Amino acid sequence: EDQVTQSPEALRLQEGESSSLNCSYTVSGLRGLFWYRQDPGKGPEFLFTLYSAGEEKEKERLKATLTKKESFLHITAPKPEDSATYLCAVQAAQGGSEKLVFGKGTKLTVNP
Amino acid sequence: DVKVTQSSRYLVKRTGEKVFLECVQDMDHENMFWYRQDPGLGLRLIYFSYDVKMKEKGDIPEGYSVSREKKERFSLILESASTNQTSMYLCASRPPAQGYTQYFGPGTRLTVT
Numbered sequence: 001e002d003q004v005t006q007s008p009e010a011l012r013l014q015e016g017e018s019s020s021l022n023c024s025y026t027v028s029g030l031r032g033l034f035w036y037r038q039d040p041g042k043g044p045e046f047l048f049t050l051y052s053a054g055e056e057k058e059k060e061r062l063k064a065t066l067t068k069k070e071s072f073l074h075i076t077a078p079k080p081e082d083s084a085t086y087l088c089a090v091q092a093a094q095g096g097s098e099k100l101v102f103g104k105g106t107k108l109t110v111n112p
Numbered sequence: 113d114v115k116v117t118q119s120s121r122y123l124v125k126r127t128g129e130k131v132f133l134e135c136v137q138d139m140d141h142e143n144m145f146w147y148r149q150d151p152g153l154g155l156r157l158i159y160f161s162y163d164v165k166m167k168e169k170g171d172i173p174e175g176y177s178v179s180r181e182k183k184e185r186f187s188l189i190l191e192s193a194s195t196n197q198t199s200m201y202l203c204a205s206r207p208p209a210q211g212y213t214q215y216f217g218p219g220t221r222l223t224v225t
Binding site for chain 1: 116143145152153154155156157160162170171202206211212213214215216217218219221
């Protein structure tokens with residue numbers, strides 16, 4: 001069964017304090033790994049798609065990396081507006097449903 | 113910009129009522145999805161559609177049905193709402209030629225009393 005585990009469940013940082021969020025996955029052939037940001041009461045906002053081990057994507061203070069077993073979302077010098085829940089999801093290459101399997105998320109709080 | 117809209121942000125219904133949740137995308141996407149999100153359980157796929165009048169069950173289809181009569185619109189139907197269907201409902205759409213990335217709408221918070 002395809003599974004995604006995110007850690008930590010919650011993370012508190014001071015503004016400017018860099019850190020990383022982890023997404024470990026087991027999937028029967030990876031079609032893609034996706035990172036989303038979700039603010040309270042809103043739909044997930046797309047951040048990155050990674051397709052193969054070694055791939056990296058960057059956007060402002062965020063950088064996502066991928067290995068064969070996990071992905072990291074690195075946050076450099078975070079600001080309070082980066083506070084949100086970050087969701088990781090994988091899509092298996094096998095099967096035709098295009099279903100995303102989501103982790104439970106990491107709730108990030110950045111204090112000023 | 114990819115735009116996915118949902119008909120209501122908040123909805124309160126009574127047990128036994130028939131409930132319609134609508135999702136619209138304006139980018140000619142073929143694939144559309146309905147998820148529900150619950151604390152501690154994360155997002156789970158209810159149904160998806162890969163073309164007009166085509167649908168497939170996701171992980172938790174019980175108590176739900178869907179309709180896709182036009183390409184841009186995908187409706188989720190709760191035939192007889194129950195309290196355990198109180199949840200956040202999220203519609204997603206996958207544009208062609210952008211890999212397999214799904215884009216989500218703003219969500220509908222449904223409360224069944």
